Amino acid sequence: MVDIAVMGHGVVGSGVVELLIKNHDSIEKKTGGIGINVKYILDLRDFTGTPYDEKFTKSFDDILNDDSVKIVVEVMGGCHPAYEYAMACMNRGKCVVTSNKELVAQFGYQLLAAARDNNVSFLFEASVGGGIPIIRPLHQCLAANEISEIAGILNGTSNYILTKMFKEGADFASALAEAQRLGYAERNPAADVEGMDTCRKICILASLSFGKHIYPDAVETVGITGITKTDVAYAERWGGTIKLIGRAKMLENGKVFIRTSPAVLRYGSQLAGVDDVFNGILVRGDAIGDCVFYGKGAGKMPTASAVVADVIDQTKHIGRIPKRVFWGPAEDGWVESADRCAEKQMVRAAFSAPGMAEKQVSDTFGDVDYIHISGRPENELCFVTSEISYGKLSELKSVLENEAVRVESCIPIFEC
Amino acid sequence: MVDIAVMGHGVVGSGVVELLIKNHDSIEKKTGGIGINVKYILDLRDFTGTPYDEKFTKSFDDILNDDSVKIVVEVMGGCHPAYEYAMACMNRGKCVVTSNKELVAQFGYQLLAAARDNNVSFLFEASVGGGIPIIRPLHQCLAANEISEIAGILNGTSNYILTKMFKEGADFASALAEAQRLGYAERNPAADVEGMDTCRKICILASLSFGKHIYPDAVETVGITGITKTDVAYAERWGGTIKLIGRAKMLENGKVFIRTSPAVLRYGSQLAGVDDVFNGILVRGDAIGDCVFYGKGAGKMPTASAVVADVIDQTKHIGRIPKRVFWGPAEDGWVESADRCAEKQMVRAAFSAPGMAEKQVSDTFGDVDYIHISGRPENELCFVTSEISYGKLSELKSVLENEAVRVESCIPIFEC
Secondary structure, eight states, X not given: OEEEEEEOOSHHHHHHHHHHHHTHHHHHHHTTTOOEEEEEEEOSSOOXXXXXXXXXXXXXXXXXXXXXXXXXXXXXXXSTTHHHHHHHHHHTTOEEEEOOHHHHXXXXXXXXXXXXXXXXXXXXXXXXXXXXXXXXIIIIITTTSOXXXXXXXXXXXXXXXXXXXXXXXXXHHHHHHHXXXXXXXXXXXXXXXXXXXXXXXXXXXXXXXHSBOOOGGGSEEXXXXXXXXHHHHHHHHHTEEEEEEEEEEEOTTSOEEEEEEEEEEETTSTTTTOOTTEEEEEXXXXXXXXXXXXXXXXXXXXXXXXXXXXHHHHHHTTTSOOOOOOOBOOOTTXXXXXXXXXXXXXXXXXXXXXXXXXXXXXXXXXXXXXXXXXXXXXXXXXXXXXXXXXXXXXXXXXXXXXXXXXXEEEEEBOOO | OEEEEEEOOXXXXXXXXXXXXXXXXXXXXXXXXXXXEEEEEEOSSOOXXXXXXXXXXXXXXXXXTOTTEXXXXXXSOSSTTHHHHHHHHHHTTOEEEEOOHXXXXXXXXXXXXXXXXXXXXXXXXXXXXXXXXXXXXXXIXXXXXXXXXXXXXXXXXXXXXXXXXXXXXXXXXXXXXXXXXXXXXXSSOHHHHTSHHHHHHHHHHHHHHHSBOOOXXXXXXXXXXXXXXXXXXXXXXXXXXXXXXXXXXXXXXXXXXXXXXXXXXXXXXXXXXXXXXXXXXXXXXXXXXXEXXXXXXXXXXXXXXXXXXXXXXXXXXXXXXXXXXXXXXXXXXXXXXXXXXEEOEEEEEEOSSGGGHHHHHHHHHOSOEEOOOTTOOTTEEEEEOOSEEHHHHHHHHHHHHHTTOEEEEEEEBOOO
């Protein structure tokens, strides 16, 4: 039997404890008969009436100083004190398993280095994609591949909202309200709808795929709060949908393009059918080609499932070789400046002189594909450009704006 | 550096050697600096002009008797001598990695037992789903789950043919001919189109998911050779498509339902959009819910990618704990008799007395949902039954046939 501690008894933490109890027998079998015992649950709040009241402690030191505790599950969320606790545990020879994407995105390099130096494991399957297996498949199953690109619908809340907007014609505000009513969105939905959650997850995936740590603040991040019913109508007319996509790609110059933003996906492309609260992750490797992982990207039991899988894996390795995942620090300038990265854009603009509009567009953007919808205002045009860098894009937007054209939206086209 | 041998230099075998050379540097890094050296390639044929002519041998004993060879890759195909060679290698303390689904489906239990007894690993990620990571995710990442069901489009050749039939209105023969022209189907396509390949793969997935070996000959297997353009038209009208599905499910009585056959899937369901040569695998677990894995299920480099990932993983474990996958033998009767398994069926039949047809249907099948297409022969009816066991189905078919009704096709509905 291996003693473990679970730090945090919120949604995921309580799911972890429940799952370890519910599937106790099969889990014991999968650990080769070793079995897993939750010795401590750390939470500052009081819990009574659970079947395991006696396990609760409010003191981190109980866990840290108990050498029988070999694995510590960190499901508190936030960076502090999660970072300090995780470091302290590893420095005392304990393995750490986490579901905390903020922690991994911000301190992954330091935590992995501490794991290596202390000859323990730091595992984080649950930090991306909820229960969808993605970290281990990327790290182990696709190890023979050079990964060239990874992209995903990584936030269930925004995906639910966008799906509502497309399938039911809802606007952003009412779709958000519905998501909150159903418990899919938090009362403060900023991290989800403004893209920060997606940004953290694509940082983790890109760091793992390309081997160097990418920090969230190096990533241009746009959320979905600006998406309107008009954008939805044009995207549909073009034959596509809009998804919040985190994406990272190795460029020919050896640098990395990474971005979080809404993007227009053509229907039938590999991620366009991922709807509602589901996540989908596309991995492109030189040998495998394209590979997609799909499932519930959040929620109590899916996330707990990923945490417990890491705990089981670690239990099998107790006293033996630690699981070794590692990425290094990135050199300055390794993440390519957004200004130099190019994508096609769906641009929507209002023109003061409708008779001149198409000439103004071709004078600035060259050849474009217009999207026509019935009932559009006479002074509005929407078109898809050829590939254009973000630097050039803001330059051309300024040109148009100087000519009294109001650029309403620019949404990149994501081809996959 | 770890010395390995590759037995077989066909499509997959040559891909394995090429991939180990092409991605040599990143693979060395992923093995923690150990590196992988192909010391022998076993093939009875002569190969000259490769960059590694000196590695070829025609003698299995060269490999078996060389104690420096720690890992043997079996990519010869077929059960014999693959089985004997794999057993001999493990009995001499070598780990074995294979892509051979026929071997694993037929002898998985014996091979895994030999691996356990010799304290070595037997790995077979490439045997199902080509390069799609599925074996390790099932075994490790979803370890916290009780798997209740697993189902997949597991054969790219049949899926290509069915996609052609639906998207281009081709009939089976011309779609097969096109698949052969493009190299997607072999000259003798029996194993693919008659379902045996899918059957072997679902046996492997079910054995792993449910922990007991299921042999291919215990699985009712129907191929796609009987699917007609008329079936396609009715399925489309119903709002679905037809896919060759291998599926296995834990029943409430503790037995397993397992079957390989064409099935009607409603558009929008999770596997219905998996087209062309792609594979898709749906796993249903108690904690994760549904999870889908999608990608290229065959081909030289995707399959080689999975083989090399196993070799890398094994290399990291050399001299340490072997990777432990195991399933036991199944008791008699563990696979539920097909007669007692129930599914909804899409039934198409020709009636000698059209005026009596609907009465004959309701007298035998009770309430059904009729599917109407324009231009159907007056004496033809197609309908979807409620859930009905295969035993009852053949009984009712006999009743109809005694009434001079010709049952043209029965295709189960697969709801997922």
